[in-house]
Amino acid sequence: xxxxxxxxxxxxxxxxxxxxxxxxxxxxxxxxxxxxxxxxxxxxxxxxxxxxxxxxxxxxxxxxxxxxxxxxxxxxxxxxxxxxxxxxxxxxxxxxxxxxxxxxxxxxxxxxxxxxxxxxxxxxxxxxxxxxxxxxxxxxxxxxxxxxxxxxxxxxxxxxxxxxxxxxxxxxxxxxxxxxxxxxxxxxxxxxxxxxxxxxxxxxxxxxxxxxxxxxxxxxxxxxxxxxxxxxxxxxxxxxxxxxxxxxxxxxxxxxxxxxxxxxxxxxxxxxxxxxxxxxxxxxxxxxxxxxxxxxxxxxxxxxxxxxxxxxxxxxxxxxxxxxxxxxxxxxxxxxxxxxxxxxxxxxxxxxxxxxxxxxxxxxxxxxxxxxxxxxx
Amino acid sequence: xxxxxxxxxxxxxxxxxxxxxxxxxxxxxxxxxxxxxxxxxxxxxxxxxxxxxxxxxxxxxxxxxxxxxxxxxxxxxx
Numbered sequence: 445x446x447x448x449x450x451x452x453x454x455x456x457x458x459x460x461x462x463x464x465x466x467x468x469x470x471x472x473x474x475x476x477x478x479x480x481x482x483x484x485x486x487x488x489x490x491x492x493x494x495x496x497x498x499x500x501x502x503x504x505x506x507x508x509x510x511x512x513x514x515x516x517x518x519x520x521x522x523x524x525x526x527x528x529x530x531x532x533x534x535x536x537x538x539x540x541x542x543x544x545x546x547x548x549x550x551x552x553x554x555x556x557x558x559x560x561x562x563x564x565x566x567x568x569x570x571x572x573x574x575x576x577x578x579x580x581x582x583x584x585x586x587x588x589x590x591x592x593x594x595x596x597x598x599x600x601x602x603x604x605x606x607x608x609x610x611x612x613x614x615x616x617x618x619x620x621x622x623x624x625x626x627x628x629x630x631x632x633x634x635x636x637x638x639x640x641x642x643x644x645x646x647x648x649x650x651x652x653x654x655x656x657x658x659x660x661x662x663x664x665x666x667x668x669x670x671x672x673x674x675x676x677x678x679x680x681x682x683x684x685x686x687x688x689x690x691x692x693x694x695x696x697x698x699x700x701x702x703x704x705x706x707x708x709x710x711x712x713x714x715x716x717x718x719x720x721x722x723x724x725x726x727x728x729x730x731x732x733x734x735x736x737x738x739x740x741x742x743x744x745x746x747x748x749x750x751x752x753x754x755x756x757x758x759x760x761x762x763x764x765x766x767x768x769x770x771x772x773x774x775x776x777x778x779x780x781x782x783x784x785x786x787x788x789x790x791x792x793x794x795x796x797x798x799x800x801x802x803x804x805x806x807x808x809x810x811x812x813x814x815x816x817x818x819x820x821x
Numbered sequence: 822x823x824x825x826x827x828x829x830x831x832x833x834x835x836x837x838x839x840x841x842x843x844x845x846x847x848x849x850x851x852x853x854x855x856x857x858x859x860x861x862x863x864x865x866x867x868x869x870x871x872x873x874x875x876x877x878x879x880x881x882x883x884x885x886x887x888x889x890x891x892x893x894x895x896x897x898x899x
Contacts, residue, residue, distance in 0.1 A: 595842050630838040630845075632872045638865060656877045660845045674845045674879050733834040 447756040449471045450532055450542040452522050452695070454479030454507045455487075458548030459728035459816040463610030464749035465546075466514040467818070472756055475515050476540060478532065482507050485570060486811055488599070488738065491606060494567040494576040495613050503570065510816040522549075525699040533775040544722050544752045547701070547708055548745075549693035551598060551728040551736060553712035557689040558593045559666040565685045567606065568598070576685065580613065585622025589671060591662045592630065594689025598728060598736045601773040601783070602742045603627060603687060604635055604644055608776035611651045621640040625652070626679070628671070635773075637783060651776065662688060690736070692729055707731035712787065713764040715745050715748050724748045734787070737767050742815060743768040772804040774795050775800025826894070827855040833862045833890060840866045841873050844895070848879060853899025856882070861891050870895070 447469070451462040454477055462477045469475070484507045491500035506809030507812070508517050521535035525547075531539045553568055555561045565579060566572040589693065590607050592773045607627045614620040627634060633641035634648060634655055648655065660674040664684065671686075691697075692706025701717065702708050709718040710730040717723040726748055734740060746761030750763035774780045780800035783791040794800075814820045830847055832840040833850075840861045848857060867884060870893045874881035883894035 595839055601826075630842045632867060632876065636837045636865075658841075658873055659847075660842055662849070674849055733836060 446471060447543045447752075448541055448613060449475045449541050449544045449546070449752060451475070451477045451546040452525075452532065453546060453548035453550055453693075453727075453742065454517075454731070455484075455548060455550050455727060456738040457472070457745050458546065458743060459484060459507070459510055460745035460818055461546050461548060461726060461749050462511075462515050463512050463816060464746055465752055466512045466820050468749055468753040470514070471754055472720050476518055477507075477511065477515055478518045478520060478522050478534070479507055480521050480542070482517065482520070484510055484816070486808075488808065490567045490573040491602060491609065492571065493570070494580070494606075495571040496577055496580070496610075497502045500548055500574060505812060508776050510812070512817075522695045523698075524605070525695065525701060525723075527699070527701065527717075527723060530722070542722075544755070545703040545724070546752075547717075547723065547725045547743055548727050548741065549696050549729045551690040552689040552693055554619055554691045555688045555692075558661065558664060558811075560666060561593065561669070561686070561688070562664065562666045562690075564593075564664055564666070565615060565683065565687050567602075567685070568635050568688055572688075579683065583619070583623075583683060584620055585614075585619045585681065586608055587626065588685065589626050589628055589656075589679060589686045590682040591628030591656075591659065591661055591687070592670070593686040595732075597687045597690050599771070600735055600737075601640075601771055605774045606649070606685070607648070607653050608644075608774060611653055626654040628661065628673075628679075629662045630655045630658070632657040634815065637791050637793070640773055640781065640791070641794055643781060643793065644773070647776050690728070696729065701713070702729060703731055705731075712767065714751060714761070715744055715765050716751075724752070734767050735771065737769060737771055738815075740768045741769075743770075746818070769816060772800060772807070774801065774804065824874055825856065825860045827851055829858045829860070831860050833860055835861065836863050837865045837869055841869050842888070844870075844893075845877075848897050850851075851897045855897050857895050857897070859893045859895070861893070862889060863892075866891055867894070 489503040493516040524533040635641040708725040727742040728736040751761035754761035781793040785791040878898040880896040
């Protein structure tokens with residue numbers, strides 16, 4: 445009987461993992477992907493939608509079109525995982541039995557975690573990005589505050605990229621001189637990685653982008669148009685853009701598979717659940733001490749696919765994840781740098797150049813025909 | 822002033838800014854003068870805790886290192 449492999453979540457990690465498992469095991473496995481919407485969304489594009497540089501249509505594709513034909517796609521909501529009976533319960537009825545389960549359930553946005561968050565703008569969901577785009581089109585100048593409302597969050601460079609791109613957007617609209625842009629940072633620098641901060645801060649200063657240091661967002665008062673930090677500082681705004689707090693998916697949390705914040709306790713190397721054999725976690729869903737980003741999921745998926753293939757074939761699983769992550773960081777003026785790191789090696793960003801800017805641009809466009817299918821390593 | 826540690830945070834393995842943010846959040850729950858102890862492995866945290874203490878007025882009473890693990894003790898300002 446072929447092994448039953450179930451993957452929950454059709455994001456970057458789940459899609460790549462399910463394709464690699466189907467490709468590697470062929471008839472030795474029956475491979476099923478469960479996805480809530482059946483649409484694959486390219487999340488790095490939200491930033492471009494918010495700033496009116498991309499149409500939302502570019503960001504979504506039919507998940508089926510990205511999957512190998514051997515993969516069964518079930519469009520439904522997984523509501524419960526039973527790690528003892530080895531079953532997944534679906535909302536519309538029925539259960540799926542598995543021998544191997546991959547949790548690629550991602551992160552959800554938990555806006556209620558910040559008192560007063562209400563309708564504060566963000567660019568971390570398609571709806572949020574579209575709403576912010578409309579707000580920016582109406583914006584006539586004023587003070588814009590950009591910050592992070594909780595950690596961990598996806599794509600650590602995004603707030604820095606956003607303020608630099610917003611500066612250009614407001615210049616193009618002719619209202620930059622009537623506007624203030626201030627980045628609220630949890631540290632005393634623009635970016636956690638000190639060397640990258642040193643590259644980006646002089647550019648921010650030159651563009652008149654201010655930095656509020658050690659500002660950890662505690663609450664928002666939409667009526668008074670103020671945001672207050674844990675450190676006790678209160679700042680007024682005309683437009684507030686925050687990265688909402690993140691937590692793990694409901695299905696894994698309610699199935700008792702997570703820690704208190706909803707993240708899955710995951711072995712750093714094997715990516716197996718720390719308490720349950722045969723369950724693996726990849727991407728934003730894990731509790732690993734590394735960045736939550738599509739690239740993390742992209743590097744983890746082949747490890748899980750290879751380990752499952754080994755177990756099914758009765759050989760010793762050898763593949764291990766070393767914590768590899770790679771991000772682009774746009775620093776403005778048409779230049780970008782990269783942050784490449786793993787568990788043992790902190791990032792040493794190269795000098796910013798146009799080359800990396802174009803590499804990011806090319807990656808955004810080539811994504812659909814390369815990453816989900818495993819064509820780039 | 823209490824000399825015993827009120828709260829301990831184990832933030833080993835986490836990169837910045839997580840140690841600072843988690844500490845700031847935890848300190849919010851403490852009373853003025855309480856001591857909090859933080860364990861971290863990120864080498865950048867040494868400079869970050871010193872700067873955060875200076876900026877916020879929460880005193881950094883101890884910084885030590887043993888076997889790659891840093892230990893910070895902070896006193897909530899009162």
